[in-house]
Amino acid sequence: MNTTTQERPTVAATRLDPHRIVTTTDRPAWVLDALPFETIAQMFWLRVKEHGPKVMMRQKDLGIWKAYTWNEVGQIVSEIGAGLVSLGFEPGEVVSVLANTRREWVWADLAAQTMGGVVSGVYPTDAASQLQYLASDSGSVYLFVEDEEQLDKWLEVRDELPQVRKVFVIDMEGLARFEDPQVMSLDALRALGRDELKRQPQLVEQRLKSRGTQDLAVLVYTSGTTGRPKGAMMRNANLCATLSGVNGGLFEGLPGDEERVAFLPLCHIAERLIGEYVPIYRASVVNYVENPETVFENVREVQPHVFFAVPRVWEKMYSTVMITLKEASASQRAAYGWAIGIGQQVARLAEAGQKPGGALAMQYSLARLLVLNNVRRALGLNRVHMALTGAAPISPELIRWYLAIGIPLREGWGMTETTGGGTITPVDGLRPGSIGKPGPGVEMRIAPVTNEILMRGSNCFAGYLNLPDKTAEAIDSEGWLHTGDVGRVDDDGYFYITDRMKDIIITAGGKNITPSEWENQLKFSPYVTDAVVIGDKRAYLSCLVMIDEDNVAQWAQDRDVQFSDFKSLCRSAEVQALIDEEIAKVNKQFARVEQIKQFRLIEQRLTAEDEELTPTMKLKRSLINKKYADMIEGMYSGKNAG
Numbered sequence: 001m002n003t004t005t006q007e008r009p010t011v012a013a014t015r016l017d018p019h020r021i022v023t024t025t026d027r028p029a030w031v032l033d034a035l036p037f038e039t040i041a042q043m044f045w046l047r048v049k050e051h052g053p054k055v056m057m058r059q060k061d062l063g064i065w066k067a068y069t070w071n072e073v074g075q076i077v078s079e080i081g082a083g084l085v086s087l088g089f090e091p092g093e094v095v096s097v098l099a100n101t102r103r104e105w106v107w108a109d110l111a112a113q114t115m116g117g118v119v120s121g122v123y124p125t126d127a128a129s130q131l132q133y134l135a136s137d138s139g140s141v142y143l144f145v146e147d148e149e150q151l152d153k154w155l156e157v158r159d160e161l162p163q164v165r166k167v168f169v170i171d172m173e174g175l176a177r178f179e180d181p182q183v184m185s186l187d188a189l190r191a192l193g194r195d196e197l198k199r200q201p202q203l204v205e206q207r208l209k210s211r212g213t214q215d216l217a218v219l220v221y222t223s224g225t226t227g228r229p230k231g232a233m234m235r236n237a238n239l240c241a242t243l244s245g246v247n248g249g250l251f252e253g254l255p256g257d258e259e260r261v262a263f264l265p266l267c268h269i270a271e272r273l274i275g276e277y278v279p280i281y282r283a284s285v286v287n288y289v290e291n292p293e294t295v296f297e298n299v300r301e302v303q304p305h306v307f308f309a310v311p312r313v314w315e316k317m318y319s320t321v322m323i324t325l326k327e328a329s330a331s332q333r334a335a336y337g338w339a340i341g342i343g344q345q346v347a348r349l350a351e352a353g354q355k356p357g358g359a360l361a362m363q364y365s366l367a368r369l370l371v372l373n374n375v376r377r378a379l380g381l382n383r384v385h386m387a388l389t390g391a392a393p394i395s396p397e398l399i400r401w402y403l404a405i406g407i408p409l410r411e412g413w414g415m416t417e418t419t420g421g422g423t424i425t426p427v428d429g430l431r432p433g434s435i436g437k438p439g440p441g442v443e444m445r446i447a448p449v450t451n452e453i454l455m456r457g458s459n460c461f462a463g464y465l466n467l468p469d470k471t472a473e474a475i476d477s478e479g480w481l482h483t484g485d486v487g488r489v490d491d492d493g494y495f496y497i498t499d500r501m502k503d504i505i506i507t508a509g510g511k512n513i514t515p516s517e518w519e520n521q522l523k524f525s526p527y528v529t530d531a532v533v534i535g536d537k538r539a540y541l542s543c544l545v546m547i548d549e550d551n552v553a554q555w556a557q558d559r560d561v562q563f564s565d566f567k568s569l570c571r572s573a574e575v576q577a578l579i580d581e582e583i584a585k586v587n588k589q590f591a592r593v594e595q596i597k598q599f600r601l602i603e604q605r606l607t608a609e610d611e612e613l614t615p616t617m618k619l620k621r622s623l624i625n626k627k628y629a630d631m632i633e634g635m636y637s638g639k640n641a642g
Contacts, residue, residue: 016491021445022438024493027426030248030440038213039236041113043243044280045208048074051283059103060290060298068103073110076190078204080111083193084142085203087166091116091210094138094219098122098131098153099146101266102288104170104186106276108144109266113217115203116210120219120231121267124150132157137466138219138231140164144186147171151183158182213237219465220269220416231465232269232416241458242273242421243281245440249424250412254385256282258305261298263289269420270391274308296320299380306386311394312529314409316548317379318398319526323551324378326558339371343404350403351430372405381407386427388412393497393516395524396432403430411435413497417474417481421459423495434494435487445480446489453487453495454480513541513594521589525582526551532624533596534632542598542635544628545579546606552578570601598635602628 024030037043047056052071059066068076084095095112097119099105109119120138122131124146131153135143143164145151154167165182169175172185197203211217217236221229262275279286284306289298296317299307325336342363346356356364376382387402390412402409413435414422423444425436438444443456460481463471475481487497499516515533522531522545529548535541549566552575556563563569579601587595625632 018489019446019448020489021443022489022493022495023443024249024437024440026493027252027437029252030245032244032440033247035240035244038240039113039208039211039215040217040239040277040280041110041211042208043240043277044077044110045074045114045204047280047283054283055285057103057106057279057286057288059288060294065287065301073107076107077110077114078197079190079193080107080186081115081193081207082196082200082203083189083191084112084117085115085200085207086192086196087142089115089117089142091207092118092216093142094118094120094140095142095144096120096122096135096138096140097144097266098124098126098150099144099170100124100292101262101264101271101275102146102170104144104146105266108168109276112142113211115207116215118216118219120221121265121272123265123267126153128153128156132160134221134229134231135161135164143167145169148174151175211236213240216462218272220267220272222416230467230470233462233465234269234419235462238419238459238461239277241441242419243277245421245442245459246278246281249439250278250388251282251386252427254427256284258282258284258385259287259302259383260284260304260306260308261287261289261295261302263292263295263298264308264310268391269416270308270310270414273420274306274388296380300378301380303377303380303383305383306388307381307384308388308390310391311389311398311523312392314389314394314398314402315523315529318401318524319548319551321375321379322526323554335371336375339367340401340404342367343372343406344400347400347403350408351400351432353429368406375405376407386410390414393520395520397521397524399430399432403432413495415483417461417483418455418457419459419461421457422455431494434490434496436495437493438495444489444495446487447482451486451488451498453483453485453497455483456480518543518586518590518594518596521586522582525585527555527578527582534625534635538636540597541595542600542632543583543596544602544624544631545583545599546602547575547579549605566605567603570603576601600628600631600635 037046048070053069055067056070056073057068095108095117097105097108112119120134120140122134126134141163143154145154145167147170151167151169154161154164158164167183168186168189169183170186213236215236216233217239218234219231220234221231260275260279262271264271264275266272266275275286287298287302287304289295325333328336342360345360346364349356373382381387384407387407387409389409394411399409399411408427408430410425410427410430411434412422412424414420421439421442423436424439425431425434441457442459445454446452447454456479460475463475473482485497486499487495489495513533513535518533519531522528527548528545530546532544533541534543547570549569553569555578556569556572556575559574561572561574563572569575579599583596583599
């Protein structure tokens with residue numbers, strides 16, 4: 001006789017209100033820290049005082065990692081800041097930085113904020129016209145550029161930026177004979193600063209007192225997936241609110257003094273926090289990669305304790321293992337199959353909140369020793385204490401794979417408008433597919449009718465620069481930020497994103513489709529980099545696919561498939577069949593109305609320089625639909641691709 005059904009309350013009796021306000025109160029460790037500072041600049045100088053001779057950062061130059069102590073960085077920051085003051089820089093004025101993620105980006109940021117300024121970032125992949133818009137909209141009076149290439153962008157639009165007084169060049173290679181009264185090297189700016197500090201030895205202390213919690217510190221421009229970028233204003237109070245919850249939520253139970261690698265754009269709020277402000281707060285060491293092409297090599301060299309990356313990076317690491325495995329010997333593949341099988345058993349238990357028993361625990365230890373540790377080491381993640389993904393949706397299966405090899409990949413969620421703060425998966429409560437629970441000090445709820453995720457907290461931004469109407473649309477009269485993400489919350493307080501409000505597809509038959517769920521499953525394939533599901537007001541769903549060039553090219557070469565360039569690779573019948581098989585695998589997981597009936601491959605290599613991609617490597621859905629309109633129509637009219 002089954003008695004459990006009689007004893008257990010019904011689901012209906014125990015289910016909580018899906019639109020309730022949710023806060024994290026059931027985890028004692030998730031509390032807000034009391035901060036001994038009021039501004040980002042004050043935080044930095046406090047850490048300089050506390051940790052002076054210890055290493056703060058490293059950067060690889062010409063194959064050698066160069067270390068900088070807190071004292072050394074403090075001296076550099078004071079020189080750059082004093083140099084700005086010598087040129088007339090006043091508190092509240094805006095400085096823009098146009099460079100890849102590197103030490104000088106951080107120095108410029110900290111220097112400008114130390115002197116009471118506001119810092120705005122420009123992506124190094126932005127065109128001259130985008131630089132003109134961002135510098136003009138922000139009212140930037142000074143501009144830091146990385147090198148000759150970036151300087152050329154400013155030269156192209158300088159007549160449209162009359163408010164820019166000076167441009168400082170970080171790397172002067174190729175500019176030895178260049179002369180322009182508005183252009184100065186970073187070294188020359190530092191020399192001005194040293195002279196200014198002799199005249200005003202108390203300058204740093206004086207300027208630190210000029211700004212407080214409610215003063216603007218940072219401008220972060222939105223990625224522009226739905227129109228022109230908007231300047232999100234972040235006060236020191238917003239940034240400090242996010243930092244206040246870091247130790248409790250993000251780094252629960254983890255020791256300090258960790259090593260990490262920074263390579264994502266510092267213009268983006270995620271890397272600005274994880275790659276700059278959080279390391280300062282926790283006094284950990286940041287290793288800045290040599291250049292964007294050496295990321296994976298540099299990660300393997302550092303073997304960081306903390307590693308944050310966007311889903312595309314995690315997908316690339318996984319696909320690298322899969323491709324390598326295809327080239328391995330039969331015995332190596334068998335060893336991996338045995339080890340990953342054991343790991344998957346442990347992962348399933350972990351997902352259910354359980355630990356492996358004696359026999360399985362011993363098997364898993366052996367699997368890690370013989371196989372899985374080598375996999376993690378090859379990825380550069382053998383020492384990782386915290387692995388974090390964010391900035392875009394990720395496949396639950398990918399999270400499960402990392403968990404199986406011994407890397408609990410925690411998913412976090414936040415936005416530019418939330419100053420990066422939001423949700424985080426508890427370290428002992430992974431739920432693949434969920435973005436986790438609200439962090440310390442954060443309130444969240446699901447809006448009735450629309451199911452939009454709403455957030456309220458001190459971390460929420462101060463509004464959009466020069467756009468009061470857009471600000472009023474984003475933050476309602478009760479202080480709730482309307483995120484634009486559609487989702488749900490379970491009875492345990494875990495949130496799930498089902499789609500963006502503007503991305504939901506309503507088919508001609510009236511069926512609501514969330515394309516991101518299907519797209520994320522396809523991106524789990526090592527042969528697919530990205531995908532866009534099409535089907536709004538259409539009879540069926542179709543898909544545009546961007547292949548992983550490296551993996552598909554290797555696959556083609558192994559099978560003697562002839563191709564001469566990227567376009568011919570995409571058009572080969574064999575590659576078309578390969579992607580068709582990958583799509584068929586995903587289709588099996590969905591109902592018939594949610595399955596892809598047609599697909600086309602995007603025959604153009606897309607990088608962050610291309611308008612179809614945001615700097616964080618997300619496809620701009622609206623632009624893709626517009627630019628490839630003919631190709632899309634071909635999928636509904638029976639025409640061939642191309």
